[in-house]
Amino acid sequence: MTMGKVAIVIPARYASSRFPGKPLALLRGAGGEAKPLIQRSWEAASRVAGIDAVYVATDDDRIRIAAEAFGARVLMTPESCANGTERCAAALPLLDPDVEIVVNLQGDAPLTPAPFVEALVAHLRRNPAAMVATPALRCSAELYRRLITDQREGRVGGTTVVSTAARTALYFSKRVIPYVPAGPLEDDPPVWFHIGVYAYRRSALTRYAALPASSLELLEGLEQLRFLDAGVPVSIVELAAGEEVWELNNPQDVPIVEALLAAREIR
Numbered sequence: 160m161t162m163g164k165v166a167i168v169i170p171a172r173y174a175s176s177r178f179p180g181k182p183l184a185l186l187r188g189a190g191g192e193a194k195p196l197i198q199r200s201w202e203a204a205s206r207v208a209g210i211d212a213v214y215v216a217t218d219d220d221r222i223r224i225a226a227e228a229f230g231a232r233v234l235m236t237p238e239s240c241a242n243g244t245e246r247c248a249a250a251l252p253l254l255d256p257d258v259e260i261v262v263n264l265q266g267d268a269p270l271t272p273a274p275f276v277e278a279l280v281a282h283l284r285r286n287p288a289a290m291v292a293t294p295a296l297r298c299s300a301e302l303y304r305r306l307i308t309d310q311r312e313g314r315v316g317g318t319t320v321v322s323t324a325a326r327t328a329l330y331f332s333k334r335v336i337p338y339v340p341a342g343p344l345e346d347d348p349p350v351w352f353h354i355g356v357y358a359y360r361r362s363a364l365t366r367y368a369a370l371p372a373s374s375l376e377l378l379e380g381l382e383q384l385r386f387l388d389a390g391v392p393v394s395i396v397e398l399a400a401g402e403e404v405w406e407l408n409n410p411q412d413v414p415i416v417e418a419l420l421a422a423r424e425i426r
Contacts, residue, residue: 163259164211167204170243171266173219188420199269207273242382248368263357267407279358290363292394295351303348318353328393
């Protein structure tokens with residue numbers, strides 16, 4: 160049986176309460192060349208092996224013009240898309256009908272290692288019943304303490320996930336879950352840090368688009384909870400810690416991302 164194609168879709172919107180115009184923010188890499196964030200994300204997607212096509216999905220002409228200038232294929236999607244998964248779903252009719260797996264590589268995550276994405280696609284290839292896959296890393300003691308400190312001080316420091324023994328997600332939260340009592344476990348916490356990259360089967364995206372936003376999704380601000388609320392299983396692909404993954408959420412993140420680009424010799 161011939162396997163369907165795989166496409167990466169990079170959702171990008173101009174409006175952002177924390178960082179307006181974020182996709183066009185300039186980031187310097189190794190050697191000092193400045194490129195817009197959306198280009199950095201597109202280049203990261205282009206380094207993933209086994210992908211048939213990479214697209215930028217947006218509703219903004221400024222992003223379209225910038226993306227087309229560096230050679231990206233752009234899909235124009237509605238302004239009404241509330242999150243990246245909705246934007247990927249809106250892009251489905253514009254994709255090659257032979258695309259069976261769509262990867263949502265977020266436009267603010269240019270440091271996502273290619274093997275993370277490749278592992279998600281491989282999981283869906285190996286498991287025909289799997290509908291959605293997303294990665295998680297076991298927290299180091301240092302990361303766990305950082306998350307707990309952020310939580311205590313009222314900051315959102317990241318998303319954690321709990322799953323079944325079969326590695327199907329039970330819940331995602333911006334709180335640190337599960338609860339870890341004080342003691343020896345704090346040095347090796349059984350807490351999994353979620354990385355916001357998703358691989359979906361076409362049928363899962365189609366179903367997502369037909370579902371209303373769930374109350375938990377709206378409370379947590381986590382789009383993947385809509386799948387769980389509707390009973391669509393989300394596979395957790397556990398990965399070994401390696402290169403640091405840092406999203407560009409605020410202007411203050413720019414020097415952090417630039418330093419990591421330089422450290423990895425990404426020009």
